[in-house]
Amino acid sequence: MVELKEMLAPKHSAARTGYTLLPRYITIHNTANTGKGAGAVSHGKYLSGAGAKKAVSYHYAVDDGCIVRIIPDSENAWHAGDGANGRGNRQSLAIEICENPESDLRRATDNAAELTARLMHDWNIPLANVVQHNHWSGKDCPRRLRRGEPYSWDTFLAKVRAFYDGTSSSAPADSGILYTVQTGAFRDRTKAENYAAQLKRKGIDVFVTRRGELYTVQTGAFQDKKNAEAYAAKLKAKGVNTYVTQKGNV
Numbered sequence: 184m185v186e187l188k189e190m191l192a193p194k195h196s197a198a199r200t201g202y203t204l205l206p207r208y209i210t211i212h213n214t215a216n217t218g219k220g221a222g223a224v225s226h227g228k229y230l231s232g233a234g235a236k237k238a239v240s241y242h243y244a245v246d247d248g249c250i251v252r253i254i255p256d257s258e259n260a261w262h263a264g265d266g267a268n269g270r271g272n273r274q275s276l277a278i279e280i281c282e283n284p285e286s287d288l289r290r291a292t293d294n295a296a297e298l299t300a301r302l303m304h305d306w307n308i309p310l311a312n313v314v315q316h317n318h319w320s321g322k323d324c325p326r327r328l329r330r331g332e333p334y335s336w337d338t339f340l341a342k343v344r345a346f347y348d349g350t351s352s353s354a355p356a357d358s359g360i361l362y363t364v365q366t367g368a369f370r371d372r373t374k375a376e377n378y379a380a381q382l383k384r385k386g387i388d389v390f391v392t393r394r395g396e397l398y399t400v401q402t403g404a405f406q407d408k409k410n411a412e413a414y415a416a417k418l419k420a421k422g423v424n425t426y427v428t429q430k431g432n433v
């Protein structure tokens with residue numbers, strides 16, 4: 184999988200109101216932004232700046248070279264156009280596929296398919312719950328995929344399925360290793376959520392993710408092991424028990 188960068192939108196902003204999300208669906212979008220430079224990093228920067236003031240957001244932006252995570256999986260984003268309590272906004276993870284001209288749309292869409300498979304795996308989401316933005320609000324989105332660009336929606340789903348099957352049966356790839364700082368692992372999702380809430384009250388940014396049979400409470404993911412260890416040490420100094428684990432093929 185291509186590099187995953189974390190560029191979280193500011194907490195308590197309009198873009199990141201922080202309602203708890205237990206993801207049951209994955210919603211696919213195209214950005215409809217064809218401006219030069221409107222890639223994944225640019226979408227991350229936007230939601231850290233001017234965009235944070237608007238209640239429009241998404242968990243991930245993906246182009247041909249990287250994936251940017253903007254809202255943690257365990258918080259909602261505003262993307263589905265189905266209202267403040269809509270299932271799209273409150274039960275789904277949003278992936279935006281970039282349309283900037285210098286990004287190869289096929290590779291960007293393939294990257295989104297791979298990310299979708301990864302999230303299905305992490306959150307135990309069935310392929311039947313991978314939907315278009317159109318499903319929630321009737322909007323013509325993801326407009327490129329709906330037009331068969333770079334391929335049909337059915338092909339997209341077939342690719343997701345292939346990535347999903349690969350993820351579940353093969354060893355981690357040699358690239359894309361990520362070091363995650365974990366504070367706990369639980370068999371019971373509610374216990375993990377409760378522990379996460381306790382840490383959040385202490386001002387520590389955490390999210391719950393599924394790993395095999397366990398729900399792990401993570402505070403961050405880093406490409407560089409040293410950065411992960413430094414962050415773990417900082418939390419230990421605050422009295423939070425942490426350990427660094429290596430996660431391949433994120």
Ligand SMILES: [Zn+2]
Nearest residue numbers: 212213316324
């Ligand atoms: Zn959309």
